[in-house]
Amino acid sequence: MTAAAATGRGPDSGTAPLQRQDARQEQAHSVMKALQPLQRWAQFGWPKLCGAMSYDLLVAPDIDIEIYGTLRVETGFSLVSAWAQDPAVDRILFLNAVDEPDAGLGWEVRYRVHGVPWTVQMWLLPTDYDGPRSADLVEPMRAALSSGTRSTILCIKERLVARGTEYRSIDVYRAVLDDGVKDIDEYDRWCRSYSSTGLLNWRPSPRR
Structure with missing residues (x-):
């Protein structure tokens, strides 16, 4: 039985996370x-x-x-x-x-x-x-996101919330946009090496 079936929920289509958002x-x-x-x-x-x-x-x-x-x-x-x-x-x-x-x-x-x-x-x-300004991240983020990466980020964040895991949104964004993380399992592995603390001055990689 797949994990999706075990939870009584089928796998998300690409648009379902976007619709919930x-x-x-x-x-x-x-x-x-x-x-x-x-x-x-x-x-x-x-x-x-x-x-x-x-x-x-x-x-x-x-x-x-x-x-x-x-x-x-x-x-x-x-x-x-x-x-x-x-x-x-x-x-x-x-x-x-x-x-x-x-x-x-x-x-x-x-x-x-x-x-x-x-x-x-x-x-x-x-x-x-002169510290990191969240306001300065808005336009770079919107320019870097595609419907695919937006859906991936939403799915990972939803899974983290569902299992009650504390997380930093900026880490999810870094993992997906900079390092190509595709799902929650890859994100968990990514966090073991790259999770952050404190203020972070980061900009996403330009969309390719």
């Missing part, structure tokens, strides 16, 4: 429409959608935003205090990482859509921040 994007866009974080942060700096949502690689219900501006704690709290009035918001967290490598202030807002808790992670960074 599209459904997650719809939920994510409903969160963005409700909270309007990009529009609201624009009065305080330059906000940029980044991470999996910006690459069309959503698996976990997380939305990542970086904002470049003046580091003022009251800035973020002026926004989250308004979001806290929304009954769909059930948690708000504040992170002060000014003295850490991230060198910024973070807020997390958890917003429920049809029972699914979506986390909007927002990092306020100084305008002259």
Whole structure:
């Protein structure tokens, strides 16, 4: 019996992971429409959608935003205090990482859509921040991805989530886009030698 049969699920076609991702994007866009974080942060700096949502690689219900501006704690709290009035918001967290490598202030807002808790992670960074910027990775990632590599990445991330394995998305991207990893077994072997920690300044190889 194949692994797919043992789980009661046939092997994915090339489009199935993409279709599931599209459904997650719809939920994510409903969160963005409700909270309007990009529009609201624009009065305080330059906000940029980044991470999996910006690459069309959503698996976990997380939305990542970086904002470049003046580091003022009251800035973020002026926004989250308004979001806290929304009954769909059930948690708000504040992170002060000014003295850490991230060198910024973070807020997390958890917003429920049809029972699914979506986390909007927002990092306020100084305008002259010289560390790795997720915002700078968006265009290189979109240029490097094809429907095939996007499907492979989604399948690997879905398998990792299904078995409860902690992972770094950037490692999955590196494995598939730089080293041609094709499935979860190859990814597990790749991780034994190449998994990363900490901040990483990486760009994908150009699409061939």
